[in-house]
Amino acid sequence: MLLSFVLHSLEEGFLFAILALGVYITFRVLNFPDLTVDGSYPLGAAVAAVLIVRGMNPFSALLFSALAGGLAGLLTAFLHTKLKITPLLAGILTMIALYSINLRIMGRPNISLSEYLGHRTVITILREVNLPIRSEYFIPLIFFVIVMVLKELVDLFLHTEIGLTIRATGDNEQMIRAEGVNTDTAKLIGLSLSNALVALSGGLFAQYQGFADVGMGIGMIIAGLASVIVGQSLVRGRTVELMTLGAIVGAIVYRLAIAMALKWGYNFGFRPTDLKLLTALLVITILSFPYLRAKVKRLEES
Secondary structure (H helix, E strand, O other): OHHHHHHHHHHHHHHHHHHHHHHHHHHHHOOOOOOOHHHHHHHHHHHHHHHHHOOOOHHHHHHHHHHHHHHHHHHHHHHHHOOOOOHHHHHHHHHHHHHHHHHHHHOOOEEEOOHHHOOOOHHHHHHHOOOOOOHHHHHHHHHHHHHHHHHHHHHHHHOOHHHHHHHHHHHOHHHHHHOOOOHHHHHHHHHHHHHHHHHHHHHHHHHHHOEEEOOOOOOHHHHHHHHHHHHHHHOOOOOHHHHHHHHHHHHHHHHHHHHHHHHHHHHHOOOHHHHHHHHHHHHHHHHHHHHHHHHHHHHHHO
């Protein structure tokens, strides 16, 4: 029972790690508070679900999910760079618009991808693979490989000329603009890549849980931020490789913490409906811990 619980939490942690990589690009690399995530996550799920129901290969459906997420990020970047709308408001506007767009795509609030209805997903295909390893171990292993491949691709991209431009834009936009670099292009590319990863995570998670829902993106930005913040405290270092690794580790630890709180939280009065409350409390604790630790240290010294 405990092993099954840990493996299930790891599977969800790896899926959320893809989301965390996207959030890392906007919040840490580009220094752009992008709230599009709450809309692009269910967008990826909606696109994947509709395409699978219509008979498309589930792996191809994931590519279209990423493409849709990239377009959502492009819209947010356009609102900010071309129409001069502030980053927070641009993300909120796109997120609100995506709620209606997701309903339009699905045609209803949710879509079932149950294998009993004849829908084949990435998960059902993986379970059919005949290997000398049990499926409960094989699927987490595949998810781990997917996450690490995406991490390496992100690391390589951030070391390219375009990637370095995005990093420089996040560090000091005014200075890099004075050097003649088009920071608007850097934001367009950075936000597109970030939301493509977020939507990919949403599309894969929809196939994993067997349904897509228009409300599944609520609070995803907090989950992504929590993963990045937790990872930053656990994996020390300022290099890109360590920062992306931290985001992945943080996502896994975050999902394990949430899963344990939901599993054993009844002893403290928590219910499954308190998931968003638990997420908020976890993020508040993480963010306030350095301040509280410094305050306690000052009291001890005085």
